[in-house]
Amino acid sequence: MVDIQDVPEADIDRALELAYLVFHDRPEKEARARHHALLVRCLRIGAYDGDALVGFMAAHDFRLSVPGADLPCPGLTFVCVAPTHRRRGVLTGLMTEMLERAAATGSPLAALWASEAAIYGRFGYGGATTGVTIEIDSTRPLALRIDPDRRPLRLVDPEEALAVIGPFHESARARRAGRPTRSAPRWREEWLTEEDEEDEELSPPRIIVLGEPGEPIAGYVLYRTKPEDGGGPARAPQGLVRVDELEADTPAVAAALWECLAALDLTGRVRAWGRPADDPLLHFAADRDQVRVTAQYPALWLRLVDVRAALTARSWAAPVDVVLEVHDVRLPGNTGRFRLDAGPDGAAYEPAEAAADLALDVRELAACYLGGTRVAELVEAGLVREHTPGAAAALDAALRTPVLPHTGDEF
The missing domain is CATH 3.40.630.30 (Gcn5-related N-acetyltransferase (GNAT))
Incomplete structure (x- = not known):
């Protein structure tokens, strides 16, 4: 004991x-x-x-x-x-x-990153966001289908970076669901440390921002580099550029930042871990042999601690009126049959006597909550039971977000 x-x-x-x-x-x-x-x-x-x-x-x-x-x-x-x-x-x-x-x-929520994905489902956590790793062959200029933003790029000293990029990060966080707050100590100890904890060969952090001097920045990239042997008879150095974070307020700004990274001297590969699955780069890159997704994985695991509070706090993209039969073995207060009546004007979630339109575990509801997993996919997988035809599609339409939820903050 x-x-x-x-x-x-x-x-x-x-x-x-x-x-x-x-x-x-x-x-x-x-x-x-x-x-x-x-x-x-x-x-x-x-x-x-x-x-x-x-x-x-x-x-x-x-x-x-x-x-x-x-x-x-x-x-x-x-x-x-x-x-x-x-x-x-x-x-x-x-x-x-x-x-x-x-x-x-x-x-109303709790979250984690899973070292072993098989563990946390039984505690009601569902994989709510997806991350991808993108690699760019930068031995040649990055081919683009759009014109990059040609406003100035400039390096920012890591000691001054938080004041410059912190506010932009906070505004970007508000535009995409699934992103935790980042305190000043977390910035300093996890993102802006002189040495990388996982790879001592990596350089200190480098920060490039885009925007006219004296104006608010329009985007930034935080990256590190390390030398790598290019191989071949000449054994030319073709170092790695590891992108830790790239934020941009327009596709053109993102294009300018990616173009800059791919053009760094003495490097031949750009690797960006923890990018959103709908990263615009994957569409505006002109050559998808040059820009490849090399890995895809569940990222943030989410738990609905108080289902009613969580559902009534978020916004909804379309009207939906469904009865959900929710099962939660760990927090029985979430278990039962509830009517969700939600739409752009708000949401109500109250106990219901009517027959259920959808029956699901709190784990599946958590996976869908941010809009990153479709309820219809879980119906097809046999994890959600659809008793009323069309109920899953209606709930998906209401849960939909303009961009996929995502976080690169591993904690």
Whole structure:
């Protein structure tokens, strides 16, 4: 029997050692210090077997952009259970405590990135956003179908970057669902660190912005580079450009930033991890042999802690009137039959006696909530039962967003 309780600041180093054991990690001193500082700012819950810390979970104090709103959403991180205590209910105890606390504090959502995708569905989390990795062959100029924005590009010192690109990032976050808030410490410790935690060969961060001097910027790119051997008889250097983030307020601005990245001297490959599946580059690139999607994966996993609060807080693209039969084994208050009457003017979600039009688990509802997964696809997959023909299509039309939900913030 383990006790689930708060982890005091004095036990943070113990929690980190447990996480490093579970994730087979041995970070350097500087990275350990960043992890410690991060956990000081987080909610921390532990599982104790006597005096031994055998399970741990932390949560960032995030808000998440959803269609038409910005909602409290703890971001779970450092989830781990000691190898000596697996399959003994430790993770279930931690998850239950975290969900109950989220509900008690009025957070209608919770989110995480899954190290193992098979784990979190049973706790009601659904894959709500999709990320892709894009690679550009930059041994030749980037071929484009549109004209890039020709306003000036300029480098920004990383020490000054937050003041320049932070406000633009916040406005971009509001335009696309699924994006958590980013505090100044997170900017400094996760995006603008001198050394990259995962690859010490990478350069410090470089930031290029587009816009007339003295005017608000129209976009930016944050990237790092590293040398790579080009191979072949001459063994010409063809380094890698790793794009960590690119934001633009028009396709022409994005085109200018991608063009700049592809033209960097002594490089031959641009790799952008964590791009949205509907990235405009995939359409305005003139040669899709030069610009390729090399990976696609579930990104943000979302949990509806309070289904009613979550559904009535977001905006809706079209009218819908359906009865949902929702099942939630972890938070029974979400379970039942409810009428969703929603549209551009708002939404109501109340208990219903009528027969269900759609029956689904809270996991599937979470996957569809941001508009990144179609209900009709889950009907076809046998995961949602459609009792009234056309109900899935009507709910999809109401959930639809102008752009797909997406986040590149792995936490």
